[in-house]
Amino acid sequence: MSLPSTHQTAIIGAGVMGETLLSGLVRAGRRVDTLLVGEKRAERAAELEERYGVTVLGNVAAAKAADTVALVVKPQDMGELLAEIAPVLRPGQLLVSLAAGITTAYIEARVPADVAVVRVMPNTPALVDEGMAAISPGSHCGDADLAEAEALMGSCGKVLRVPEKQMDAVTAISGSGPAYVFYVVESMIEAGVHLGLPRATASELVVQTVLGSAVMLRETGTHPAVLREQVTSPAGTTAAALRELEIHKVRAAFLAAMEAARDRSRELAAQD
Template sequence: MSTIAFLGAGVMGETILAAILRAGQSPADVRVAEKNAERADDLRQTHGVTVTEALDAVTGADVVVVAVKPQDVPAVLADVAGAVSPSATVVSIAAGVRTATFEAALPAGTAVVRAMPNTPALVGEGMFGVSAGSSCTDAQVQAVADLLGTAGRVVVVDESLQDAVTAVSGSGPAYVFYLVEQMIAGGVEAGLDPATARTLATQTLLGAATLLDRSGDEPAELRRRVTSPGGTTAAAISTFDETGVADGLRAGVVAAARRSAELSG
């Protein structure tokens, strides 16, 4: 089984770590670089993995997951570049950092895969958009997809589309939470207590998403089936159209993609 090193184990790094262990990865083959002593002890006790210095973590590792903050990537790569195995695959979940940045800092020919996760990975329902660097083989990309797939679903896209991935799925959970906030607020305004409104809105979202996923039907078709002419749903959709909800949502996704491109340079 592959030896996997994690450089950083914050929320998302630990989420992936826990997922691969649940999927059968042996803790004995996982090494984590963590400088904070208290945090290191917690990782050892919780997951049974080896917690060590960055150089020791990456030495001999088949896969190196870089899970530090984007601004910390250059310093981390400078520290470990000489210890990364020529055959290793380096996986970045550092938002906005291009594969070219990694390839410039690592030995020539190092395989790099960039991944954009989202927070539902915390409950095993994440969405990862992955992109291959210039030296990465299809087999290496698939291996990374299998690894990240333990925490959700994976799509493989050209790196030029990562800003769009960020806008749709990376930031997307916030859009959904925003929608549910307004559904709850509307329910309360219509007379429900907040707890009941939350239960109704949350389960409706979960059920609708599951139906959309399992049916294979287009969302517009599913919406039409619920929308009887002159009925309650039609009144709501008409109000959404009149107040510019649809235009605002589309514009928001495009704005997120544009901002992602600005941040990644």
């Protein structure tokens, strides 16, 4: 998406995800003189200015100067932040919220009318430019606003537009999803050690296997069940292993886990 050379983007919240977004935008070619960061801690501000060459301001000053404002704060801090910056927001600005469980309606009720809001559910692989972000428009959001949100999040991964009613499910799948993968990887490594492998060997075997499997899924477009069957010889080692997973109801456990994550996301939204 081509933006005017004067278009200013502010990132409020300079934690891990905020810096991930900032570094992704810089790597994607955004001019640093069009990027602002809202950060109150002087030491952190100096660190970001030195590392990226961006201007770091207070939250209010950054929100006032920007055309697009990315809100990268914890859900429990969103109400306080909106109360702080709302007086300087203006119609035509775009707010992009990365806070889990915070609805566009919650934000729209606390900012001036005709401020566009886009809700985003990112995930941590954005740290290595392999993120999966889902975005949903608010009631005052146009195509240009969605395109700008896509460009923001596309700097560090893939972006998918979804209806906001699906965001709780998205949170359960891709938002929390990396933790499930890390849990499986951790379990496989521990199993390898139990079976007699050195931990470093087990780690390398598991990580590359997971990476290679993910690339196969993406590159071939083949259904995972088909790929699984290609590995599974009748009465072979893989079949024996999969039988144990079925006996222990691992598939059902994943469903229950993701339902729990979805329900918790709904609870967070209900606290608005």
